[in-house]
Amino acid sequence: MGGAAGGSIQRGHDPSEASMLDTLRVATEIMAPTVATGVIKRRPRVMAANEKLGADRNAIELAQQLRERYGPGPLRLRMPGRSVALVLSADDVGTLLAGSPDPFTPASDEKRASLARFQPHGALISQGSARTRRREINEAVLDTPKPLHRLAAQFTTTVREEGDQLLLAADADGELSWSAFNRAWWRVVRRVVLGDAARDAETVTDLLASLRRSANWAYLGRTDTDAREEFDRGLRRHVDRAEQGSLAALIADSGDSDEATAQVPHWLFAFDAAGMAAMRTLALLASHPEPARRATAEVDKVDEGPAPLPYLRACVLDTVRLWPTTPALLRESTLSTMWGEKPMPPHTTFLIYTPLFHRDSRTLPYADRFSPDIWLDGTARRNPALVPFSDGAGMCPGRNLVLLLVSTMLARLLESHSYQLTSDTRLDSEQPLPATLDNFTLRFGLTPR
Numbered sequence: 001m002g003g004a005a006g007g008s009i010q011r012g013h014d015p016s017e018a019s020m021l022d023t024l025r026v027a028t029e030i031m032a033p034t035v036a037t038g039v040i041k042r043r044p045r046v047m048a049a050n051e052k053l054g055a056d057r058n059a060i061e062l063a064q065q066l067r068e069r070y071g072p073g074p075l076r077l078r079m080p081g082r083s084v085a086l087v088l089s090a091d092d093v094g095t096l097l098a099g100s101p102d103p104f105t106p107a108s109d110e111k112r113a114s115l116a117r118f119q120p121h122g123a124l125i126s127q128g129s130a131r132t133r134r135r136e137i138n139e140a141v142l143d144t145p146k147p148l149h150r151l152a153a154q155f156t157t158t159v160r161e162e163g164d165q166l167l168l169a170a171d172a173d174g175e176l177s178w179s180a181f182n183r184a185w186w187r188v189v190r191r192v193v194l195g196d197a198a199r200d201a202e203t204v205t206d207l208l209a210s211l212r213r214s215a216n217w218a219y220l221g222r223t224d225t226d227a228r229e230e231f232d233r234g235l236r237r238h239v240d241r242a243e244q245g246s247l248a249a250l251i252a253d254s255g256d257s258d259e260a261t262a263q264v265p266h267w268l269f270a271f272d273a274a275g276m277a278a279m280r281t282l283a284l285l286a287s288h289p290e291p292a293r294r295a296t297a298e299v300d301k302v303d304e305g306p307a308p309l310p311y312l313r314a315c316v317l318d319t320v321r322l323w324p325t326t327p328a329l330l331r332e333s334t335l336s337t338m339w340g341e342k343p344m345p346p347h348t349t350f351l352i353y354t355p356l357f358h359r360d361s362r363t364l365p366y367a368d369r370f371s372p373d374i375w376l377d378g379t380a381r382r383n384p385a386l387v388p389f390s391d392g393a394g395m396c397p398g399r400n401l402v403l404l405l406v407s408t409m410l411a412r413l414l415e416s417h418s419y420q421l422t423s424d425t426r427l428d429s430e431q432p433l434p435a436t437l438d439n440f441t442l443r444f445g446l447t448p449r
């Protein structure tokens with residue numbers, strides 16, 4: 001691989017061109033199920049159907065077969081009027097993410113079409129100097145590099161309080177269900193982002209959910225401008241309160257509160273994925289005795305304050321490796337790029353289908369196993385394609401905050417109870433894990449420890 005030369009960039013593998021039939025298979029077996037599940041807001045019914053049909057497993061196997069047939073270079077698809085390539089090698093994933101935002105911008109056409117409906121000024125769909133500024137604001141408020149956010153003490157208290165309430169209700173119900181957990185999780189999210197006064201402000205997050213549902217349709221359909229204006233007004237009211245101990249207070253101190261407020265819809269939207277990751281991690285711990293023993297031992301060693309909880313964080317990271325909440329990472333080239341000996345035109349969309357790399361049974365001994373240790377012993381760091389939070393300059397700026405809140409919630413749950421998975425989908429530590437895990441139907445029995 002070499003550097004930039006005359007507007008082109010020399011890169012790894014030669015691309016190849018898919019046949020019409022294989023293009024059709026990629027469109028129907030990889031792209032369509034991903035889009036149908038809801039890229040911006042998951043559709044529970046489609047998720048359940050995908051789980052039943054094994055759609056994700058089928059998609060991973062197809063991508064593996066295509067790599068064997070066409071070689072590791074990006075596979076150009078025959079899409080009328082568009083240049084689209086499916087990425088097939090881990091090195092090329094590394095190249096694309098290291099080359100973001102220029103010449104490989106995260107602000108692809110598809111993402112702009114959908115996310116602009118509720119976060120037109122979000123960093124992810126911005127370019128040039130606007131992107132730089134918005135990225136900086138995200139990092140400043142979210143304390144991106146810090147394992148413990150500067151407000152970690154308040155956030156930990158919030159998570160523990162909501163965890164206490166959740167467990168009281170679960171003890172009374174005799175089970176912990178996804179819907180009970182999700183309600184508690186959104187209380188945590190509203191308190192952390194907007195302040196305690198927003199704990200029960202469901203209208204604002206419900207409005208966002210409805211805007212996100214319409215964003216699932218990307219180029220199709222239209223935005224409900226009334227809902228959008230109502231959401232913006234409601235959000236502004238909460239952010240303007242700048243309640244101490246919440247991200248809203250940091251927005252007020254950021255020096256550009258308008259620009260910082262414009263990032264909040266993305267934060268709220270992305271916390272959905274964190275709730276899904278929390279419940280899926282609990283499902284893994286409920287079915288894997290040795291990791292559960294190690295997680296509980298870690299929890300028993302810490303007190304109520306904020307703690308780094310490295311093992312629990314590794315469990316969460318491995319959960320989002322196994323079931324990535326952003327399975328399609330898109331990058332669009334801003335100029336002509338060279339791959340091996342061949343050029344690819346500007347405005348090529350590169351599709352990184354992360355389950356291919358996270359679950360690659362041909363190359364990873366741990367592909368379908370719960371393996372938190374790979375996040376602790378350097379194994380994950382050496383693989384450029386294990387990217388549940390992306391990588392490079394477009395890496396998720398909320399990664400550490402997510403790991404703090406989710407690990408703290410799991411610590412609270414594990415501190416006082418043990419869990420048995422009672423939903424239909426059973427996970428077995430002796431069997432390969434399924435490629436899809438429907439979070440909406442997860443249910444647990446619980447026993448006081």
Ligand code: HEM
Binds near residue numbers: 274
């Ligand atoms: C389990 C939870 C989460 C996961 C797995 C996750 C993962 C990701 C991934 C893969 C990207 C890159 C997307 C792309 O390149 O197309 C991303 C971007 C981003 N995430 Fe997260 N995220 C999570 C939660 C959050 C939260 C809670 C926040 C904010 C509080 C957040 C803020 C952002 C922002 C602002 C970007 C855009 C960054 C940029 O373009 O520079 N994320 N996230």
